[in-house]
Amino acid sequence: DSGVTQTPKHLITATGQRVTLRCSPRSGDLSVYWYQQSLDQGLQFLIQYYNGEERAKGNILERFSAQQFPDLHSELNLSSLELGDSALYFCASSPNGGGAGELFFGEGSRLTVL
């Protein structure tokens, strides 16, 4: 158990819809990262938040947005969903915003868009 909690674990929805994925980082971790993993692919970095502020942005679509709340949990909002958005979405956390330390990953949210 990494200490990172993601909900929901599974989500099935239709094209055009909007969903919200939630992540609770490990206790005390200030940074939250979101990654997307499509079938049999590596992880694609989407966005990083550090202590409530956006720190880095990767290949995140304009239809996607995220935020980190004062209690440090984070939400990833996916809107106008397309079939290609079907993927595993992972959240990770770390104590700080950089350095060489490790990331702690949640078990992911599997999104299926029909």
Added chain:
Amino acid sequence: DAKTTQPNSMESNEEEPVHLPCNHSTISGTDYIHWYRQLPSQGPEYVIHGLTSNVNNRMASLAIAEDRKSSTLILHRATLRDAAVYYCILRDSMDSNYQLIWGAGTKLIIKP
């Protein structure tokens, strides 16, 4: 971030050592070498990381070439539970963020 090159897959017998190679010929002086693994249907899990010297922990050992252009993750005695995709990633310690560029990794198959 510099890129890494790993074999797509490797097979090993249970209870034998496994050496997973990684090439990173464009590594910079401030890049740490990180290894993560992803078991089926799970999130990635940190394995080990190092900068210049070889590193050991309870999970594995990391052997880093003297010129740092390659490294090897060593599982001393593989079990069926070690079957996973292993990712070798470079992380610039001077970066203020933590993007990590993930490749396709090496799928490790353990034969009983």
